[in-house]
Amino acid sequence: MNTDFHTLFHLLTSKTNSKGLAPIYMRLTVAKKRLEYSITRRIDPKRWNSKQQKVIGKDRDAIEINNHINNLKHKLYKIHQQKIDEDDRITAISLMNALKGGGKKSKYLLEIFLDHNNRTDTLAGKDISLSTAKRYWTCYDHVKQFIEEEYKQEDLRLRDIDNRFIVKFEFFLKTVRKCNHNSALKYINNLKKIIRIALANQWMDIDPFYNYKVQYETVEREFLNTEEVDALYYKELHVDRLRLVRDMFIFSCYTGLAYSDVAKLTKSDIVIGLDGGKWIRIKRTKTNTLSSIPLLPIAEEIIERYSDHPEVKINNHIIPVLSNQKSNAFLKEIAIMCGIEKPLTTHLARHTFATTITLTNGVPIESVSKMLGHKSLRTTQHYAKIVDRKVSEDMSVLREKLNNKSIKKQK
Incomplete structure (x- = not known):
């Protein structure tokens, strides 16, 4: 199919006005299809050279109109070449729409990213967690810096x-932003969501993530063993702030709740379960999934310990908590006092619940997954690795059974 275009600039004398000036029109032809377009200029028909398709003379009006005609030709050639490069369909209508600004407007990455993040902010704390919303803004900053440094542009x-x-963006994250492998891939996934939005709205024709594989590295999750948990629990602490943070950490060890969930836990989240005991029922801040956790004796004891605390009475919270930043700082102090060399953080308590408190004591992984509020068992397997002691105990039971069977056979 012939996609060349032809233009003809001519006067429409039938529309000559009272001053004797006729409008100049451009006739655009593609594959024998014609469109007429007013270039919004008028001239005395006596001054029009129909053969050269321009105004006669070198006065200001003649120069301005002739320059305007040349600019329109130049724009059309540029639009035509762009459509060829993009393998886009070329018609008289598509060329005219693009010339008049009515064609498909180019969308830009940061523009779409910014709109997404502003919308996400309105859902923060409702449909998504505050930390997730914040992460999208961090990713936006990374992409912005990458475009500026790699492409020398404000947007792309x-x-x-x-x-x-x-x-290139993955390489930038690992080298310039100093992200580890898994952190870099998390930001890549944030960007991938923006690209999915663009593809869904047909702002892009090709998925740049096609054939791009995301492969996270396995991370060994730290957790406390039974002796370390006991060392923390029984340690005599004479500073209120340290006792408070230690108790919050132990509470998380025996409930599996993340810091953000402990911070928002109220008395209404404690219910009577089917077994007649007290349970925590709470929607997780991060995933908005329901966690159902029977209260273990130590967790109940900590709740009772702070029942008369002013903050608990005023805010209806279960236990008072300090900020996550302060809690992590104080936990490092406590670790030194207890002789624990592992880097204590509030989230380490959740790993400890999954591994040392539950799986090591024979709680099925399906039950652990439900208590943690995970959406899939794979996530639980990632968090909670059964320690060697549990494997040793299980194998000892098997070994004893096999030994007994061997003895009976010998008899």
Whole structure:
């Protein structure tokens, strides 16, 4: 199919006005299809050279109109070449729409990213966690810096984003931003959501993530063993702030709740379960999934310990908590006092619940997954690794059974 275009600039004398000036029109032809377009200029028909398709003379009006005609030709050639490069359909209508600004406007990555993040902020604390919303803004900053440094531009058209962009961005995150492998891939996934939005809205034709594989590295999760948990629990602490943080940490060890969930836990989240005992029922801040956790004696004891605390009475909370930043700082002090060399953080308590408190004591992984509020068993397996002691105990039971069977056979 012939996609060449032809233009003809001519006067429409039938529309000559009272001053004797006729409008100049451009006739655009593609594959024998014609469109007429007013260039919003008028001239005395006596001054029009129909053969050269321009105004006669070198006065200001003649120069301005002739320059305008040349600019329109130049724009059309540029639009035509762009459509050829993009393998886009070329018609008289598509060329005219693009010339008039009515064609498909280019969308830009940071523009779409910014709109997404603003919308996400309105859902923060409702449909998504505050930390997730914050992470998208961090990713936005990384992408912005990457575009400025790699492409020397303020923003980048979506159509210019390809697989090479993704690969280079991953390298940028690991080298310039000093992200570890898994952190870099998490930011890549944040970007992937923005690309999915663009593809769904048909702002992009090709998925730059096609054939790009995300492979997270296995991370060995730290957790406390039974002796370390006991060392923390029984340690005499004479500073209120340290006792408070220690008790909050132990409470998390025996409930599996993340810091954000402990911080928002109220009395209404404590219910009577089917077994007649007290249970915690709470929607997790991070995933909005329901966690159902029977209260173990030590967790109940900690709740009772702070029942008369002013903050508990005023805010209806279960236990008072300090900020996550302060809690982590104080936990490092407590670890030194208890002779624990592992890097204590509030989230380490959740890992400890999954591994030392539950799985090591024979709680099925399916039950642990439900208590942790995980959406899939795979996530639980990632968090909770059965310690060697549990494997040793299980194998000892098997060994004893096999020995007994061997003895009976000998008899």
